[in-house]
Amino acid sequence: MLLIDSHCHLDFPDFDHDREVVIARSQTLGVQKMVVAGITRQHWPRLWNTVSNTEGLYGAFGLHPYFLAEHQDTDLQALREQLQGYQHHPKLCAVGEIGLDFFLKDLDPARQIHLFEQQVAIAAEFNLPVIIHSRRANAQVTAILKKAKLPRAGIIHAFSGSYEEAMEYIKLGFLLGFGGAATWSRATRLQSVLKRLPLDSIALETDSPDMSPEWLAGQRNSPEHLPRICQHLAQIYGVSAATFAAHTSTNVRCLFGW
Numbered sequence: 725m726l727l728i729d730s731h732c733h734l735d736f737p738d739f740d741h742d743r744e745v746v747i748a749r750s751q752t753l754g755v756q757k758m759v760v761a762g763i764t765r766q767h768w769p770r771l772w773n774t775v776s777n778t779e780g781l782y783g784a785f786g787l788h789p790y791f792l793a794e795h796q797d798t799d800l801q802a803l804r805e806q807l808q809g810y811q812h813h814p815k816l817c818a819v820g821e822i823g824l825d826f827f828l829k830d831l832d833p834a835r836q837i838h839l840f841e842q843q844v845a846i847a848a849e850f851n852l853p854v855i856i857h858s859r860r861a862n863a864q865v866t867a868i869l870k871k872a873k874l875p876r877a878g879i880i881h882a883f884s885g886s887y888e889e890a891m892e893y894i895k896l897g898f899l900l901g902f903g904g905a906a907t908w909s910r911a912t913r914l915q916s917v918l919k920r921l922p923l924d925s926i927a928l929e930t931d932s933p934d935m936s937p938e939w940l941a942g943q944r945n946s947p948e949h950l951p952r953i954c955q956h957l958a959q960i961y962g963v964s965a966a967t968f969a970a971h972t973s974t975n976v977r978c979l980f981g982w
């Protein structure tokens with residue numbers, strides 16, 4: 725069973741003491757590739773250092789809405805320069821993690837929208853897919869993506885909306901990322917949405933060290949838990965884990981051109 729973790733943060737200090745061991749263990753368990761998503765300009769070098777030193781790791785650069793207070797307008801030009809520098813590098817796979825977070829009330833929506841729209845335009849400029857964070861913001865994110873008409877679309881990471889919202893993204897060519905959140909027994913609404921989605925629109929992810937599956941409540945998540953997450957989601961979906969793994973991996977491979 726070969727798997728791809730389409731969204732994680734292996735560059736976070738949570739992994740400083742055992743990063744290499746975690747990656748090796750994950751790969752032994754079949755997690756062949758892992759995408760490390762960017763959060764702030766300051767942390768792009770740390771991310772690139774993590775992915776460029778390790779086989780199977782890929783990176784995305786972006787300004788995450790959660791860290792809004794840290795972003796400057798000059799970071800947009802820095803993003804452009806960063807992408808120019810690594811434009812044809814095989815380890816660069818997307819612009820991300822970018823998006824809108826309307827769940828947290830202290831994040832200025834207008835400022836978020838400005839940075840998101842600009843980054844979507846930059847992704848189009850460089851013909852890169854986007855990795856999107858959307859919390860309580862699916863209508864606004866969809867409207868911005870509709871206008872942008874990105875040639876390579878991307879992934880809606882940790883999708884948590886309705887079936888109708890999912891179908892809007894799918895119409896735009898996007899994959900929907902599922903991981904630990906859908907394994908919780910109380911996540912019945914999310915599970916019923918997952919069951920109705922076409923298999924060719926689903927991507928697997930961990931968002932590690934965050935979004936732990938139910939059996940790891942309160943503990944650090946990591947890509948080595950993806951095989952069990954896959955088994956769990958496959959069961960909900962009603963197919964074998966092998967089928968679920970094969971389809972979701974192919975979806976991600978097609979998106980990134982691997």
Ligand SMILES: [Zn+2]
Nearest residue numbers: 731761821931
């Ligand atoms: Zn993330």
